[in-house]
Amino acid sequence: MAMQLENIIEKYNKDKTRLMDILIDVQSEEGYISEDAIKKIAGELDISLADVKQTMSFYHFFSDKPTGKYTVYLNDSVVAYMMGRQKVKEAFEKETGIKFGEVTPDGLIGLFDTSCIGMNDQEPAALINGKVFTDLTPFRVKEIIQDIRDGKNIEEMYRSDLGEGENRNELVRSVVRNNIRRIGPVLSKDYIPGRVIKEKLTSMTPEEVIHEIKKSNIRGRGGAGFPTGLKWEFCRKAKGEKKYIFCNADEGEPGTFKDRVILTERPKLLFEGMVIAGYAVGATEGIVYIRYEYMYLKKYLESILQGARDRNLLGKNIGGIEGFNFDIRLQFGAGAYVCGEESALIESAEGKRGEPRDRPPFPVEKGYLDQPTVVNNVETLCSAVKILLNGGEWYTTLGTANSTGTKVLSISGDCRYPGVYEVEWGFSVKDILEMTGADQEDVQAVQVGGPSGTLIGPKEFNRLLCYHDLATGGSLIIIGKQHNLLKDIVTNFTQFFINESCGSCSTCRNITFQMKEKLEKILDGKGIEKDIDDLVEWGKILKVSRCGLGQTSANPIVTSIRNFRHLYDELVAGDKDFESEFDLSEAVKASCDATGRIPVLN
Amino acid sequence: MSKPIVATTSLAGCFGCHMSLLDIDERILDLIELVEFNKSPIDDIKTFTKQCDIGLIEGGCCNSENIHVLKDFRKHCKILVSLGECAIMGGLPALRNGIAIKECLDEAYLNGPTVRDNDKQIVPNDDELPMLLDKVYPCHEIVKIDYYLPGCPPRADLIWNALVALVTGDEMKLPYEVIKFD
Structure with a gap:
């Protein structure tokens, strides 16, 4: 054991910024991370015990006790x-x-x-x-x-049997199915790896690449929708000793699984996109931050990276471009939704707790190891390859005027054909329901954009998926009438945010919890009209949280009140304006018992 | 028209929110032009002498006296405002909520490292003392609260803006800077 641990620590050159990798390896070797291992790691990396423990305790796939063979x-x-x-x-x-x-x-x-x-x-x-x-x-x-x-x-x-496509690859061997139902520029098989690097990149300056990306009007596909070309330009102009390209493959939004499919079927496209981004901003290192849940793809992805190195699509003087050096490594997470937030992701990749940073400075100025860093979604980077191949102009012919291009959607829930669909922006929710074979008579709601998005009802099914109407990172959950919307859906989503809060802001740590208690009070039939209003008001307070997780953690409750108010109204009783469950005699009992006093209750 | 009447109190709080109220600096002169104070530590009026318009509550409820005062405020004030983290969510005092009350008392009076001269092993139990509650409660779980001003303490500008809005009936100014925490 001691020997193995030493090897693991050596493997990462005793580098404290690789603490995540060290802990992941120890957890995987031993099934848990013992007190002795923590001491040894802290000693070898020359950091405090608390440094190791705070990182370790943050991620739920790390355990300080054996978790079973x-x-x-x-x-x-x-x-x-x-x-x-x-x-x-x-x-x-x-x-x-x-x-x-x-x-x-x-x-x-x-x-x-x-x-x-x-x-x-x-x-x-x-x-x-x-x-x-x-x-x-x-x-x-x-x-x-x-x-x-x-x-x-x-x-x-x-x-x-094993799943289709690369799920059958010797290095993957997984029963997971891709369920690709609709293809477009990102998911299309019509792709020759390395072609854009060799045929396009070689004859373009970095500025021309950025110009082409800007011309396409593509915006970040993770959900926030920041213009990609602008982000690259900021990073190119930022001063730093070294620049980094991060691919955010930490899709943790419940209901999202499109990155898993892209990583399985189009990893070469993704890596080529990172090379392009690296060329455009002048970066020399790329890091793909992948959620722990997709660890089963690790060996496969590493073999693809090696293949790219062998073919001079990674490494030194890529594609024959003199002086263009760029390589990519994988960084796995260890179970934390908040690490999908770009600054938390960077913190995590540095071996720390995945707590979002204060911004500004933004990662493009001061990101990984305080150097200028671009963090892009998997899909954004894949799309960049096709934009360079076919031109920014071509890309604007897809989608709508303000939301160009396509979006890969992860669709699940009560429909006949759950899976991955690449559609142009501008599809309506109704189109989606028809496309996925959902029984429209039987659908009571659709959760657009996962828990942090919006819960909409049939009246709004004609709304469009695009940045100025229903923006989404791609998760759509179709909810049939057989489910109790508040009990089965909204409560679960709210619990999810409680579980995944990093605990840094008091708003997110506390209010979400209290909102769930209030929701349960209403579900128990003890609510009053004011409780519903309180939920809406408290939701506003959450907007002061530091990151997107906290700011949107009230969305399941707030959007369900907005669009399904009648479900709440049915549950609250009469016209009472206040209902306290407080009972003074109960509340003082313990202290009176402890001190031998007789309670005086008037 | 007579001036609106304001009452304030600090329950299980640290008086920090009241300090923040005083942080409105010279606007305190405007404030006393704008409103009249009744029961409040600011003017040291101990009991309500009339019905009030606005009650500002600092702190949550940790004992029976807090409950009594809070209910008294509800009776005497048209509008109650939870002022600050402790009133809204229990705050720092609520850290004891995960620990049994007996354990807290034993630690404070019998077993704690700083306990001295308690040979008789007495835990204070005089009937004059308020009875401790099993946990610290936020105010809105005891009485109806109309408005909440977050912060630890809420910034002076936030309190000022809220009071002015309540008194004038105008919409409250809530710029991000006033309610962000770091």
Whole structure:
């Protein structure tokens, strides 16, 4: 053990900014991170114990206790529940004899909940020792637990064939399915790796590249929608010793899984996009920050990177461009939604807690290791390749005037064909429902943009997906009438934000929690009209939080009040203007008992 | 028309919010032109002498006296405002909410490292003392609260803007700078 740990620390040159990688490797080798390991790491990296512990305690895939020889992380997102998660969970508990959050006494199996793992189109799903198991049923759970007891290895536990496409790749071997339902410039197979580098980049100056990207009007695809060309230009002009291109592949928004599909099927396109961005801004290093849940793609992606190096599409003098050196490495996260926020992502990649930074300065001025850094979404970088190939002008012919190009959507929930759809901006929600084979009579709501987005009802189904109407990072969850919108959907989303808050701002840490309690008070039939108004007002206070997570964490409640007010009104009783659950005699009982006093209650 | 009447109190707070109120500096002269104060530590009026228009509450409720005062404020004020983190969310005092009350008392009076000269092992229990509540409650869980001013403490400008808005009936100015925390 000591030897292995030493090797791991050596592998990363005792570099404290690689603490995440070290912890990930130790967790994977040992199944947990012991007190001894923490001491050793702190000593070797010359940082304090607290430095190691604060990073470690931030990410939920790190554990200070053994998590079982087989560690099961069962997704607890909304769609998992819609697809029968409760029964699957009960089956796991019944078959193992333990509750979630526990490990069997013999140390064989650990059961844990986890936030959305990016498999919404094949739920309920779980990660078992890092490998994905999809379409779980109580029957499958019985088989899996039996297989574990029989000592089978993970792959022997698959019962279905491997997924399509690169999921069958020898280095992936996963049962995950791509479910690509509609293709466009990003997902199209019509792509020759390296062509843009060799045929276009070689004859363009960095400024010309930025000009072309600006001409296309493409905006960031992560959700915030910042103009990509402008971001690159800011970074190019920023002063720094070294510049970095980050690809944000930390898609953690429940219901989003398009980056998983792009990483599986079009990684070369993505890496080429990073090379282009690197050329444009003058960066020499690219880092793909990938969520831990997609660790099963690691070896495959590393082999693709090696292939690109072998073909001079990465490395020194790329594509024969004298002096253009650029290489890419992978950086895995360890389970934290907030790391999808660009400054939190950078903090995490530096080996720290994924807490968002104060801005300004923005990452383009002071990002990774305080150097100018571009952080782009997976899809944005992929689109950049096609923009250079076909021209910025061509790109503006796709989509709408203000929202050019295409968007890769992750669609799940109550529809016939959940999966990944690449559409031009400007599709209406109604189009989407028709396209995915949802029974429109039976749809009561659509969650656009995940929990941080908007919950809309049928009256708004003619709204358009674009930056000036319904902006979205790409997650659409279709919700049928059989579900209780407030109990099943809104409560789960709010709990998600409570779980994923980094805890830095008091607003996000506290108010979201209190809003959930108030929502539950209403659901228990103890609410009053004022409670609903309070929820709306408290939601506004959250806007002062430092990052997007905190600022949008009231959205499930606030947008459902806006669009489904009648569901709340039905639950609040009469015309009382205040209802306190406080009981003085109950509240003073403990202290009076402790001091031997007789309560005086008038 | 008579001037609007304001009352203020500090429950389980540190008086920081009242200090912040005084931070409106020379505008305090405008304020006393604008309003009349009744029960408040500012003028040291201990009990309500008349019905008031606005009550500013600093601090949450940690004992039976806080509950009594807060309910008294609700009775005497048309509008109640939770002023600051403690009134709104319990604040620092609410850190004890995860710990049983007996454990808190034992630590404070019997076992704590700074406990001296308590040979008789007494935990204060005089009937004159307010009874501690099992946890610290935010004000809105006890009585109806009409408005909330966040901050620890809320900035003087925020308090000033709110008071002026309440008195004049104009919409309140809420620039981002006034309610951001860092």
